[in-house]
Amino acid sequence: MAVTFYKIAxxxxxxxxxxxxxxxxxxxxxxxxxxxxxxxxxxxxxxxxAEINGNAGTNYSLKTIYGEGSGGxxxxxxxxxxxxxxxxxxxxxxxxxxxxxxxxYIPNYTSSNKKCLMFDSVDETNxxxxxxxxxxxxxxxxxxITSIKFTPNTGNFAQYSSATLYGISNS
Amino acid sequence: xxxxxxxxxxxxxxxxxxxxxxxxxDYESIASVTVVGSSTxxxxxxxxxxxxxxxxxxxxxxxARPAVVIDNLWxxxxxxxxxxxxxxxxxxxxxxxxxFAGTATGSVSAVPMGAFPGDAAxxxxxxxxxxxxxxTSTAKWKHFRGIGGFDVNTAQxxxxxxxxxxxxxxxAITSLSIDDQSGYSFSAGxxxxxxxxxx
Numbered sequence: 343m344a345v346t347f348y349k350i351a352x353x354x355x356x357x358x359x360x361x362x363x364x365x366x367x368x369x370x371x372x373x374x375x376x377x378x379x380x381x382x383x384x385x386x387x388x389x390x391x392a393e394i395n396g397n398a399g400t401n402y403s404l405k406t407i408y409g410e411g412s413g414g415x416x417x418x419x420x421x422x423x424x425x426x427x428x429x430x431x432x433x434x435x436x437x438x439x440x441x442x443x444x445x446x447y448i449p450n451y452t453s454s455n456k457k458c459l460m461f462d463s464v465d466e467t468n469x470x471x472x473x474x475x476x477x478x479x480x481x482x483x484x485x486x487i488t489s490i491k492f493t494p495n496t497g498n499f500a501q502y503s504s505a506t507l508y509g510i511s512n513s
Numbered sequence: 514x515x516x517x518x519x520x521x522x523x524x525x526x527x528x529x530x531x532x533x534x535x536x537x538x539d540y541e542s543i544a545s546v547t548v549v550g551s552s553t554x555x556x557x558x559x560x561x562x563x564x565x566x567x568x569x570x571x572x573x574x575x576x577a578r579p580a581v582v583i584d585n586l587w588x589x590x591x592x593x594x595x596x597x598x599x600x601x602x603x604x605x606x607x608x609x610x611x612x613f614a615g616t617a618t619g620s621v622s623a624v625p626m627g628a629f630p631g632d633a634a635x636x637x638x639x640x641x642x643x644x645x646x647x648x649t650s651t652a653k654w655k656h657f658r659g660i661g662g663f664d665v666n667t668a669q670x671x672x673x674x675x676x677x678x679x680x681x682x683x684x685a686i687t688s689l690s691i692d693d694q695s696g697y698s699f700s701a702g703x704x705x706x707x708x709x710x711x712x
Contacts, residue, residue, distance in 0.1 A: 345538030352566065352712045378567055378710070380646040380653065409604030409613040409675070439683060443646050443658040464658045464677035468617045472602045474675050502652040506566055506712045508539065
């Protein structure tokens with residue numbers, strides 16, 4: 343049976359935090375990519391933004407379905423933005439030692455098609471309400487994906503935040 | 514050391530002798546339980562290796578609950594029944610409505626692993642996939658993220674679930690025990706697999 347799931351790289355944020363978590367020079371030898379993210383911010387950041395290949399153009403669109411406890415459930419459209427948003431991370435105001443739990447899945451990342459992807463993230467902070475987001479999106483570009491950068495929407499990633507990039511082969 | 518290939522007579526500097534190195538991959542089965550024959554009570558994975566970055570549980574199950582179709586599985590970590598250590602949230606739909614439920618710590622002594630059919634489902638099964646990140650970290654409460662559900666081809670007696678929960682402890686996870694919320698056994702054919710993901 344073929345082995346199909348490989349770790350490419352892991353980033354764990356050290357003391358002092360980090361402004362970004364970035365995977366560069368992503369090998370072009372897999373079929374799909376998957377990223378596991380456990381994140382917390384040093385400020386009031388609630389989202390990590392994801393940017394592909396350093397592209398800051400209005401090439402990112404996404405649909406989100408979410409539940410937020412007292413806020414009920416809803417769906418949202420974000421079109422032609424300059425990054426993928428809605429990737430939940432715990433803010434510094436959340437209960438100590440709590441981190442988000444998130445995954446991003448990118449199929450066919452080396453193809454010359456526009457890149458579809460999904461991500462799925464949840465927070466917990468020992469409260470009645472906590473957000474859960476599921477997102478489907480498209481990076482409206484045809485280049486192969488060679489780098490992915492996560493940035494908190496404000497502040498830095500806190501110590502012990504971690505991200506692991508995996509490559510998945512179909513053979 | 515020099516190795517001589519018996520096929521090509523070529524000399525190599527390593528024992529690989531021209532072969533591609535075998536790499537076992539970074540997603541491995543740690544253990545699995547399959548219920549065969551009679552029903553089984555709780556399913557526990559103990560002595561979980563501390564050598565991975567993340568864990569994943571994959572559940573395919575039905576319970577022996579005879580009358581009610583929607584049943585819930587729950588999980589306890591490291592044998593803890595302390596309600597002060599568990600909090601959870603669920604976002605779910607049944608084909609007509611969506612709902613959100615959850616709690617901070619103090620009200621439950623285990624946390625949800627998804628909705629599954631009882632035996633009334635007539636060979637129907639439900640499934641969940643649960644990801645546990647950084648399960649050995651002593652700096653983080655342990656955070657579980659899962660998705661799953663089931664359908665038995667009957668209106669509103671099925672459910673799709675997205676759930677999230679914490680075990681509010683800085684201890685590494687060494688055991689996971691999965692049980693029916695109401696104490697029913699797992700039916701034959703149930704399968705639960707625990708996987709380790711390297712980092």
